[in-house]
Amino acid sequence: MTSVAFTDIVAHPLLPAEHDRDTAGFFAAARRGELVLRFCTACDQVLHLPRQACFACGGNESEWRPVPGRGHLYAWTVVTHQVHPAFAVPYTVVVVDVDGQPDGTRLVGRLAGEPVLTAGQPMRVRFDRAEDGTVVPNWEPGD
Amino acid sequence: MTGYSHRDRCAITGIGATEFSKDSGRSELTLATEAARAALADAGLTVADVDGVVSCDHDLVSYSGIAESLGIPDLTYWGQTGPGGSGPCAMVGQAVAAILSGQATTVLVYRALNGRSGRRFGQGTPDPAARVGGQGGYEEFFAPYGLVTPGQFFALLAQRHMATYGTRHEALAHIAVACREAANRNPAAQMHDRVLTLEECAIARPISLPLRLFDFCLETDGACAVIVTAAERAADSPHPAVLVRAVTQSTGPRVQPGVMYPMLQRPDVTVTPSATAARTLFSRAGLGPSDVDVAQFYDCFTITVLLQLEDFGFCAKGEGGPFAESGALRRGGSLPSNTAGGNMSEGYVHGMNHVLEGVRQLRGTSTSQVEGAEVSLVTSAPPPGTSALLLVKG
Incomplete structure (x- = not known):
């Protein structure tokens, strides 16, 4: 990332666990304003959802590497029925294909309301920062 | 195909169920016990005959709990499958494995839940005060x-299918109505007295678009149980023999961890593990999709059925919409399905009720009987893995 801009939010409804040994690096990087994915050190296979061992080459060493915060919209749903008290409806859950990665390398985001969306449209990452400093990478329509 | 086959070597000799309700007023253990006793009576067996039990890891009723509640003298085998919806057919498969390996002779398979008055899956799980995730679940x-x-x-899967293949919500409505029409003929179904039209489906309250109210299954209190024995012992049963022609579990490639949401990382979310399950199941059975006379598809949501129609080969990938809209799933259609009403309209016993209805179709006792049915397909949900069962007349 060339520049980091955080979007400060008053309270994030559900904060992610940041202590998991396989996934903590993702959220640690987010606190720095970086979007990272985990890759096999030996064969460069992306390992997402993050884990250490590589299914492709059998390697057991992996590392976090920054990736451009760009993607394309894979699927979305407009949630209109209030289920979880932390999330006011309507809101839209977006699933984004991360650019430059194999099919299936996807991250999820949430947009307020019911924005007009088009399958395959460009998306860009946004770093939502909660009051306690936890940062959650989120996605919004972008160029 | 290995040299060792389970084809036609075990039978489902007893089926039992409680009533399906919104508030059973009793514990899951009580429900499981009632369904188990009903299944044993149906099989012409007693508690003393039972030496094996299989459940799923979602069930609150443990093997020791049911053994104690029923008064089983000695369990020599107990086992568990993966989570709820993917479990029922796999549970029968595990019973078959226990019997053919000599570890048990009479296996009770059960699912009990207070899905409406107790823990409601539709309410989600995270505690607002707690951090979410970790521990390998990737939440x-x-x-x-x-x-x-x-x-x-499942709304995300539906949206993707619609965007990719032009599938219409009306196709999903046809699935909901086929289930409801069967329930209207089934006095035991929760929705027996409630008619549902395509128009009502189209204008129903949106829940998570593109899915609307009637794309969702019920939340139910109830229990179902079956008894599995070796095929030769089916002759002692008071009912026509129903054989396990073939059973399988399947994850498919890149199954992804956790229970549900990680499946969004599969290369194509419109393809489910049912595709690999179908190949294995039909290969083990020596049968194909065209041999299936009647089907019970796991239907947590309408889209779940549509994806399975494609993955099991009843139509091509992307053609599930037109196939459903043709009326294929309804009575008199080319593939009568969910003939007791399914999770959508009979009750949500996590698909264990589908196994019971698959048996009834071969006994000739369904309230939506398919005349001359000889091959009965039952499926248990994708994700994370899936399982499926082909039953035939003995």
């Missing part, structure tokens, strides 16, 4: 974004 990549219920997950 931290989904729950912070408000992706917290199965319905929201």
